[in-house]
Amino acid sequence: MSKNNDELFKNVISHAKEYGFVFPSSEIYDGLSAVYDYGQLGSELKNNLKMYWWKSMVQMHENIVGIDSAIFMHPKVWKASGHVDGFADPMIDNKDSKKRYRADNLIEDKIARYLKDGKTEKSESLQKDLDAALASDDLPALRALIEEHQIVCPVSGTRNWTDVRQFNLMFSTQMGAMAEGADEVYLRPETAQGIFVNFLNVQKSGRMRIPFGIAQIGKAFRNEVIARQFIMRMREFEQMEMQFFVKPGTEMEWYAYWKEARLKWHLAVGTLPEKYRYHDHVKLAHYANAAVDIEFEFPFGFKEVEGIHSRTDFDLSQHEKFSGKKLQYFDTVENKNYIPYVIETSIGLDRMFLLTMCNAYEEQDLSTAEKPDSRTVLHLHPTLAPVKAAVLPLVKKDGLPEKAREIMDNLKLDFNMQYDEKDSIGKRYRRQDAIGTPFCITIDHQTLEDNTVTIRHRDSMEQERVPVKELDKIIGNLVSWKNLLK
Ligand code: ATP
Numbered sequence: 001m002s003k004n005n006d007e008l009f010k011n012v013i014s015h016a017k018e019y020g021f022v023f024p025s026s027e028i029y030d031g032l033s034a035v036y037d038y039g040q041l042g043s044e045l046k047n048n049l050k051m052y053w054w055k056s057m058v059q060m061h062e063n064i065v066g067i068d069s070a071i072f073m074h075p076k077v078w079k080a081s082g083h084v085d086g087f088a089d090p091m092i093d094n095k096d097s098k099k100r101y102r103a104d105n106l107i108e109d110k111i112a113r114y115l116k117d118g119k120t121e122k123s124e125s126l127q128k129d130l131d132a133a134l135a136s137d138d139l140p141a142l143r144a145l146i147e148e149h150q151i152v153c154p155v156s157g158t159r160n161w162t163d164v165r166q167f168n169l170m171f172s173t174q175m176g177a178m179a180e181g182a183d184e185v186y187l188r189p190e191t192a193q194g195i196f197v198n199f200l201n202v203q204k205s206g207r208m209r210i211p212f213g214i215a216q217i218g219k220a221f222r223n224e225v226i227a228r229q230f231i232m233r234m235r236e237f238e239q240m241e242m243q244f245f246v247k248p249g250t251e252m253e254w255y256a257y258w259k260e261a262r263l264k265w266h267l268a269v270g271t272l273p274e275k276y277r278y279h280d281h282v283k284l285a286h287y288a289n290a291a292v293d294i295e296f297e298f299p300f301g302f303k304e305v306e307g308i309h310s311r312t313d314f315d316l317s318q319h320e321k322f323s324g325k326k327l328q329y330f331d332t333v334e335n336k337n338y339i340p341y342v343i344e345t346s347i348g349l350d351r352m353f354l355l356t357m358c359n360a361y362e363e364q365d366l367s368t369a370e371k372p373d374s375r376t377v378l379h380l381h382p383t384l385a386p387v388k389a390a391v392l393p394l395v396k397k398d399g400l401p402e403k404a405r406e407i408m409d410n411l412k413l414d415f416n417m418q419y420d421e422k423d424s425i426g427k428r429y430r431r432q433d434a435i436g437t438p439f440c441i442t443i444d445h446q447t448l449e450d451n452t453v454t455i456r457h458r459d460s461m462e463q464e465r466v467p468v469k470e471l472d473k474i475i476g477n478l479v480s481w482k483n484l485l486k
Contacts, residue, residue, distance in 0.1 A: 005299040012299070012361050013230050015376065019435050021045065021357065022231060034227025034235040041435055042353070044386030044416060046238075049352055050217050052384060053240045056265055056485055057215045057345075064213035064242065065206055069194025071219060072185050077193050078170065080322035081315065082286065087189060088166035090142055091225045097156035102225045103142040103164045104134060110151050112301075135283045139164040169222045171235075187221035192344060194218070195243045196315045200327055203245075210329055210340055211254065213244040217349065229300060231350040238349035245340035247331065248313065254343045255290050255310045262308060262345050263294055268484050269381040271359055277302060287314030296355045305355055306347035313339040356380065360436060378436030379459055382479045388415040389439040389455075389475055390432045396421050404443040407453070407468060411441075415475055433458055439475060 016022040020039035024031035038046050058066045078084045090103040107130050114123035126149060133141035143164045145151075152159050171187040188194065195214045202214050217240045227233050246254045259278070267273060279302075281291040289312055293304040316327045316339045328337040360380045366373040382388070391408040393400035401421055408419045418437065420428050425442065432440050440456040447453050447468070454463045455474065466474060 008361070009230075009299040009358070011363070012358055015361065015434070016042070016357060022353075034224060034233065036231050036234060036350075041386040045356065045380070045384065045436075046349065046353055048384045048386070049349060049356065050240065052269075052481075052484060053265075053347070053349075054215070054217065055481055057213070057240075057242050060485060061213065063208070063211065064215055064244075065202060065208070066215045066217075067195065067198060067202060068218065069191070069198060069216060071188050071221075072175065073188060073193060073197065075183060075185055076322050077197060077319075078186050078189075080318040081193050081196075082318070083170055083186075083189055084168075086286070087170060088168045089225050090139055090164045091167040092143070092146065092164045093162040094153035094156055094158065095160040095162060096158045097153050099153060099155050100225055101153075103139075103146065104130065105226070106151050107142070107145055107149070110149050131282050139166070167223075167225055169224065171221045171223050188219075189222050190220050190346070191216045191218045191239045191241045192243060192346065193315070195241065196319055199245070199316060203329065210331065211244060211246045211250070213242050215240075215242040217241075229298075231354050232298070232303065234350055239346060240349055240352075241344065241346045243311075244343040244345075245329070246343060247334075248338060248341045251310050251312070251341040251343060252290065255308065258343050258345050259292055259308050262306060262347075266294065266296075266306075269356075269384065271296075275359065279304070285309070287311050296359075298355070298358055303351075305351045306345065309344045309346070311342040311344050313341050315342065316340065356384065375430050375433050377433040377458065380436035380438070381484065382438035383481055383484050385436045385438050385479075386416065387418050387432070387435060387437040388479050389441055390418045390420055390428070390437050392419075392425060392428050392440055392442050393421050394425055394442055394444040398445065399448060400443050400445070403447055407441065407443065407471065411471060411475065414472065415479065429456060429461075438478065441471065 019041060021042035023037045023039055025035035025037050026032050054066060058064050091100055092103045092106070093100050107126065111123045111126050111130070114126065126145065129145055133145065143161070146161060147159075150159065170189050172184050173187065175183045175185045195216055198214070202208060203212070218238065219236060220239045221236050224233050224235055227235060244254060244258065263276060263278070266276060275297045277295050279293040279295050281288075281293070284291055288309050290310040292308050294306040294308070295302040296305050320327045320339070327339060329340050330337050357378070360378040362377050362379060364375050364377055366375060389411065391404050391411070393404040404419065404421070408417055411417050418432070420431070422428070429440055436458070438458045442454045442456065444454070451468045452465050453468055453471070454465050456463045
C-alpha cells in the first residue's frame with residue numbers, strides 16, 4: 001500500500017469510529033480480534049445495503065424468493081457439503097515470533113513485492129508455482145516455495161518456519177445441556193447450505209418453476225487464520241447469497257447472466273467502472289465448473305467483494321446422498337425428474353460496507369485566496385445514506401426551532417432524519433457532510449413569512465429555495481429506491 005493509500009485507509013477507519021459507523025467489539029476490554037460492532041449510523045447504512053440487495057434480488061425478480069434459515073444446522077450438513085473435511089487454509093508458524101500465517105498469503109505478498117521491484121518474470125513464475133501447489137493441495141510444495149524464495153516472517157525477520165498444515169476454519173460448540181453426549185454443532189461458515197437443505201420446502205410451498213432462485217442474508221462464522229484490514233476479513237460476518245436453480249446444460253447461460261447482473265448492481269450506485277474488475281478463478285473448487293470474483297480497488301489494492309460460482313449439482317446431490325432423501329425437481333415441460341444445477345452469487349455485506357465507505361470518503365480542500373478551509377465528506381448515494389436529511393433552524397430563537405420541529409415531525413414519518421440546532425450553521429453543515437447526509441433543510445426568518453426553506457445539497461453545496469409543502473415529494477424523489485433499481 002502506498003503511503004497515501006495507507007493514510008487514506010487509516011483515516012477511513014478512524015472516521016468510521018469517530019462518527020459511530022463501526023467500533024471494535026468489546027473495546028473496553030481491548031477488543032476481540034477480527035470482531036466488530038456497527039454503531040448508530042453504521043447499522044443504518046448496513047440496513048440500507050441489505051435492503052438494496054434484497055430489493056434488487058428478490059423484489060425485482062418474480063422467480064426469486066428470500067428465506068431466513070437458522071445459524072445452527074444438523075452436523076451432517078457440513079459433512080455433506082465438504083466443510084468438515086475440506087474447509088481449511090494452509091497455515092504456517094514462525095517459531096521465533098510465534099506468529100501464524102496463511103502460507104498462500106505469505107507467498108502472495110512475495111509475488112506483489114517482486115512486481116513492485118520490477119521483477120515481473122520472477123513474480124509470474126512464483127504465481128504459477130503457487131497456483132499449481134494450491135490446485136493439488138500440495139502442502140510440502142508450499143513450504144518449499146517459502147524456502148526457495150527466502151520468505152521471512154514480517155515480525156521476527158527470520159526463516160525459522162514450521163511445516164505447512166491445514167487449519168479448519170469452522171467454529172464448533174456443544175448443543176445440549178449435558179457435556180457428555182452433547183452433540184458437536186458448527187456455527188455456519190456460509191449461508192448457502194441453509195438454502196440447499198430447504199430447496200424442496202421452498203420449491204413445493206412456493207410452487208416455484210425452474211429457473212428460480214432462493215436468496216438469504218445472514219451471519220456466517222470463520223476462524224480465519226489471520227484477520228486483517230479492518231472489516232475486510234472478520235471471524236463473524238454477514239453474507240448475502242442467492243442460489244439460482246437451473247436445468248442442467250443451461251448453467252453457462254445463467255452464469256453469464258448473473259456475472260453481468262451483479263456488476264451492474266455494483267455500478268448503479270455511481271461507482272466508477274474502473275474501480276471494479278472481474279477475476280476468473282484459475283483453481284476451481286471441487287464442486288464448481290466456473291467461478292469469477294468481482295473485485296474492487298480498495299486503498300490496499302484490488303480485492304474480492306463478491307463471488308459468482310457455477311456449483312453444478314454438487315450440493316443437492318451430496319445432500320441426497322447424506323440424508324437419504326430425494327432432492328429432485330419434476331420438470332413438467334421435459335416430463336422428467338432431475339437434480340437442478342446451481343449458479344450462486346455470494347457477496348460479503350461487511351466488505352460491501354467497507355467498499356462503500358472507502359469509495360464515499362473524501363477530504364476536500366475548499367480554501368480560497370482569502371482563507372483556508374476544508375471538509376470531510378461521505379459521497380454516499382442518497383438512497384443508501386444513513387440520514388436522509390437534517391433539519392436545521394438558522395438560529396435558536398424567534399420561533400425558528402418550533403417551525404423546524406413541525407417540519408421534522410412530518411418528514412420523520414417517511415425518512416430517517418436528524419434535527420440539529422447547536423453551533424453555527426456552517427459547523428452543522430460540515431457535521432452532516434461527514435456522515436453523508438445528502439440534504440440539509442434550513443429554516444430561516446423568511447420561512448415564517450412565506451413557508452419556504454432552503455435545501456442544501458451535500459456534494460455541490462448549492463442551495464435552492466423550496467415550499468415546505470413540497471419537501472415530502474422532493475426528498476422522496478431524491479432518495480427513492482427507483483433511482484437505484486430501475
Ligand atoms: P477470501 O478468498 O477473501 O477468503 P472466499 O473466496 O473464501 O473469500 P467465499 O467463501 O466465496 O469467500 O464467500 C463469499 C463472500 O463472503 C466473499 O466474496 C466475501 O465478500 C465474504 N467473506 C468471506 N470471508 C469473509 C470474512 N472472513 N470476512 C468478511 N467477509 C468475508
